[in-house]
Amino acid sequence: MVSQPDVPEPAHAELDSMLSRKFGREVANYFSGSPLNRVSFLRTNHEFITKALTHPSTSFLLFNNLAPLVKDPANLAYAKHEDLRELIGENPFEKSEEELIKEYNSSVTLPLVLFLGLDERKKEGFEHGIYKGQPFFAVDVTPKGTVEKQASAVVESMKGKGLEFMEGRMHMSLNAPEAAVYAQARALLDWNARNPFCGGCGQPTLSINAGMKRTCPPTDYASLPNAQGATTTEATPRPRADCATRKGISNLCFPRTDPTVIMAVVSHDAKRVLLGRSKRFPPHWYSTLAGFCEPAESVEEAVRREVWEESGVHLGRVVIHSTQPWPYPANLMIGAIGQALPDGEKIHLEHDPELEDAKWVGVDEIKEALRVGTSGLGEDAGPEYKEGGLRLPPQTAIANQLLRAVVGGFLESGEVSKI
Known part of the structure; x- marks a missing residue:
């Protein structure tokens, strides 16, 4: 298993303010936090x-x-x-x-x-x-x-x-x-x-x-x-x-940044999380869903559209969690958490054939995978991982941060969602 680097410290993590008390401390993702x-x-x-x-x-x-x-x-x-x-x-x-x-x-x-x-x-x-x-x-x-x-x-x-x-x-x-x-x-x-x-x-x-x-x-x-x-x-x-x-004031070409949404989707009862796998993923390796924002589309709309296109699931409330620069080649990953509608949880992959599989996974199984089964795509899982168990992205990926937020307190299992 390749050692995973730390993620950057959030800005002003110890500052007590109205916003930090209401929304929690800021989340910093890998590739951000430049000195x-x-x-x-x-x-x-x-x-x-x-x-x-x-x-x-x-x-x-x-x-x-x-x-x-x-x-x-x-x-x-x-x-x-x-x-x-x-x-x-x-x-x-x-x-x-x-x-x-x-x-x-x-x-x-x-x-x-x-x-x-x-x-x-x-x-x-x-x-x-x-x-x-x-x-x-x-x-x-x-x-x-x-x-x-x-x-x-x-x-x-x-x-x-x-x-x-x-x-x-x-x-x-x-x-x-x-x-x-x-x-x-x-x-x-x-x-x-x-x-x-x-x-x-x-x-x-x-x-x-x-x-x-x-x-x-x-x-x-x-x-x-x-x-x-x-x-x-x-x-x-x-x-x-x-x-x-x-001509005029248009003599310019500046670097582009392409906004991309990536989302942890929770079930209506907040006990399960929607995960998907691409054809290029190794066995048992799943992640959150993601896709590009389109012109004249809000982030929340992009989240709902991409989830429906890729998995058939319909979302209600969407909240933004954190963002991650992604220099491959120039994306800004906008991390969100969305919740399925009560009658919109059925999975079908007939719309966009991008995913090989999608499934609802219990919170406890995700917690265990975050503990023993995270790795990069070309790396082995940790020493405690048992073959056949769920595998997830490493902590340097915003998908990992979103999943940790969902199972670590952003939602309380067994209660109605607070989103």
Whole structure:
């Protein structure tokens, strides 16, 4: 069994307030709880970004094909500026965004450097006005384009130090604070990688705002591809095709976040919980139901729709429990608890064939599975697990948190639901 990392501590957990007394303390999920202050309004401040990137205390988190640099599965590893100088130069933010746009050459690969934020727990050293802390950046060192040689050298240099780029579709073994830093960086790198071309005109885009925005420049020093597919550099920039994103105030493309609902569904008598299993799940492994929000749909409506589509169960009251950033690639999991209508508990899977099975499970069985049968999809259950018993997601998944809330006091078994 792989050791499961802790989830982050809730914000202001000990604060006594009207809201905490009425609704309980805030719930924090894995991938949230970042130690970094993003100071997002400073990303366009040229002086700040330049000073932050070149400061001796600055740390750089490296990614190779979205695989993060780590010391071990629980701990990220960080590089320093001198490790990256051949790839990113002395200062990739030396020129203003206006200059970068004016000098844009789509045939030249500019290494992607993202500003993540300041760790204000470490106030010694870097400061900019009233803002103090250790700056953190993320850099894409995937060997590609015109910087393939330089990026490859960085990758090999890191490996030569005994570090590795942790492969895998998902990384949920990192300690909680660094998991949040990783999630922010991964989501932004993935978004930049998926948007190399403008959605309005299809031409190449340029990353600006320290990785948080992409723009469609009006000119390009690169000539059009020749018959062999190569491009050359023009002496003067050529005007690019007209684009709607350059008109008015719409010259922008910002990172997207896709809202997704995930819900623990309780029976009307509050004694059972609805669980489902996908075809890709290992034997006996079940989870809560989930699905994407659709346009012009409230979270509560999305919960009721997805549950009915996937299981045939009709829900009444729905309440929001907590949320979880999910950087695969860029979702916000909105966790909810819903209760079935008295005459709406019959399960049938005829609507949406997404689930292989769905069933009502007693609260006591879920409590036991949370104690001995949680694990990631590719991991073994705990040593006390008995083959054939119910298996559930690990504590790093919001599904686990929702189930713990339901069986641990959010509902009291044997009473009418308090939802």
